[in-house]
Every structure is written in structure tokens, then in C-alpha cells.
Amino acid sequence: MYIVCADMEGVFTPEIWINMAEKTGIEELRLTTRDISDYDVLMRKRLKILKTNKLTIHDIQSVIQTMAPLDGAVEFIEWLRSRIQVIILSDTFVEFAAPLMQKLGWPTLFCHHLTIDPNGTITNYNLRQTDSKRNAVISMQNLNFKVIAIGDSYNDITMLQKADRGILFSPPDTVKNEYPDFPVSYNYVDLKTIITDIIQNDTNE
């Protein structure tokens, strides 16, 4: 029996930090792991920027509340969940993702969480686990699921490699060229076709 483990940002929703940079006008929030490769250094910098600009979790959630899922994502996830079980695996934080998850109809999300003081200031971030996407795939396989993993970026590659079937969705050319073995789709129509083929050829009863 197959299950889908899919990344969130870039697959169902826009990138949250980039949207925050645009909507707050704070350009430094555009920094990603491509600019600062050490995730802890990057996150501490982001939290410092939020604090310096006196942005609380409430301000950030207000910004995220204005974001919409990608065009077609709501319909795609409805289609997907009627055919196969789905878990979204993301390196975002549950406090950021909630407004977008609501718009997507509350699919199950495995991600990280924040420490927030009574004033709403984000004082720390808490990774649920390192290499959390790959570990979630392994856990599903231990429950005798075969895993279809869908992602767009470098932080999805270990998950895609561990999965029974990995699919790249709208990846940057760098990712696509570096990992040419994964099928690539750039829209939900093609993604549906790839998934349907996998499910229909599932002979493991």
C-alpha cells in the first residue's frame, strides 16, 4: 500500500520566508540555506531580525494569513487524499504553517515548532528531529507502506532517495540536473499522471 510524503513549500504553498521578506519589506529575510549553509546560523539570524524589527508571532501569522496555497493546490490535495494517504513533511514550524494548512483542508503535517514567550516574541526554534523528512519516510516503510515522496529542493533529496518512488515538483534547474534520475513534473496535471501510474501498477497485495 502506497502513501505520499510531500514537501509543503514549493509543492503546495509559496516559500514562507520569501513572502515575509516581501510583505514586511525586510530584505534580509530572503536569506536561505543557499546563502547561509548552516541552518542553525540561518535560523538564529532570522530570529534576531524578527526581534530587532519587533515582529511577534502574531505579526508573522497575520502576514502568512494573507498567503494563499499555490494555484490548484487545494483541488490537487483533495484529489490526492481521495486516492491515497498523504503526510506533508516540512522543515517549517507548526505555528507558521497553520493558516496555510487550514486553507488546504488540514492535511497531516510533520514539521518543527517554535518557543514563544508570553508577549509573542519567538525566543527559540525546536527541530523535532534531524533529517526529519528521511526519518519519516523510514518510519512509514517500517509500517509496511511504500512511499511516494514529492519535493522540490536540496533538503528533499534524502527523502526522495529513501522513498520507494521519488518525484521532483518544479525544482530549480540545479536540483534537476544534479539528480537526473527522478521524474520531474512542473504542474499538478503531470504530477497526477505520474502518481496514477505508480498506484495502478501497485501489484503488492
Added chain:
Amino acid sequence: MYIVCADMEGVFTPEIWINMAEKTGIEELRLTTRDISDYDVLMRKRLKILKTNKLTIHDIQSVIQTMAPLDGAVEFIEWLRSRIQVIILSDTFVEFAAPLMQKLGWPTLFCHHLTIDPNGTITNYNLRQTDSKRNAVISMQNLNFKVIAIGDSYNDITMLQKADRGILFSPPDTVKNEYPDFPVSYNYVDLKTIITDIIQNDTNE
């Protein structure tokens, strides 16, 4: 970070086999593991009854399509998913559960599946894994989730015992008396209170 692992029948939906007995008039379909303790013997008997009565998967799904979730379940699951991640752990089959899952807004469901021939006859059943509910709880704990398990019956007990917090929902008195250590709720209002208390006292950052 907590996650909820909840049984389906008796917690969110009525019992499927009992409803099938009522709606088809085939009294033998009421048999449960309380009558025939060997699950394999019970399931083979059920499949034989379906075959004898020429009931295909389409007939059964038509019956299940007429079933509704328990009163208040749709609102409860919406409330729950806005606060915490949820996975439904059930010993039903995905082909049976789908119409009810749709009415519940497609929560993630881990269960078993059937083998169905081209005519729609159910020829076999396939357990994804033995002791599947308890194993799913262990997997979530390996992903650093703390688990709140909710169930109503004997087949939920190993899951409730393994979970960080176990809750009985509308159990028969036999189950309640045999396992007096679990908090018991008989409606969603009380269940919400128990869950809220657990989440609010979660100090594990």
C-alpha cells in the same frame, strides 16, 4: 510535540460491519471478535457471507455511503486538526473507510486493504501489519512525537498502553472496568477538555 492517534469506528464513525448487517438484513455480519476471537477465522467467514450473498465491493460501498459520522464528529475533527496533528488508526479496510473519510474531510488514515477481482468480488483481505495500531504509535514516538491515543475497545488497548497518554472514548463497561487507569470520556466536549489539558501542560520544548 504531541500527535493524536485515534481509532475510527466508535470514535468518529459507527461500526461498519454492524451497519452492514442492519442495512443488508444479513444478521451473521454482526459477528465480531467478541464472538469469534480469531480475526482470520472471522474475516474469512465475513468474506464467505459476502460471496454467498453476491455482495460486491460496490454494494458494500453503497451501504457505507449511506452511513454518517457520529454526531459532532465532523466538527470535533476540525477542532482537533486546528490544534494538533491527527492520524486515524483503524483495523478497517481503506476501500470501506473512504466514503466516511470523505465526510470527515479526509483525515490521514492508516488501516488495511482488500483484494478485489475485476467483478468487484472481495477475494482476500490484507493486513498491512500485525499489531498495527501499537506499531504506528511506536513509529510516531521514534519521530519524537508524544502520542495521545484515543480508542474504545479491546483492539485499542495495546495502542493506549504504548501511547504517552491514553484516553477511552465511550467504551463498553467491560473495557472501562478492566482498564481503570485510562481517563474516560463519553462525548466530544469532555474529550476536548482532556486533550486541551494535555496540550496546555506540554512543557517539552
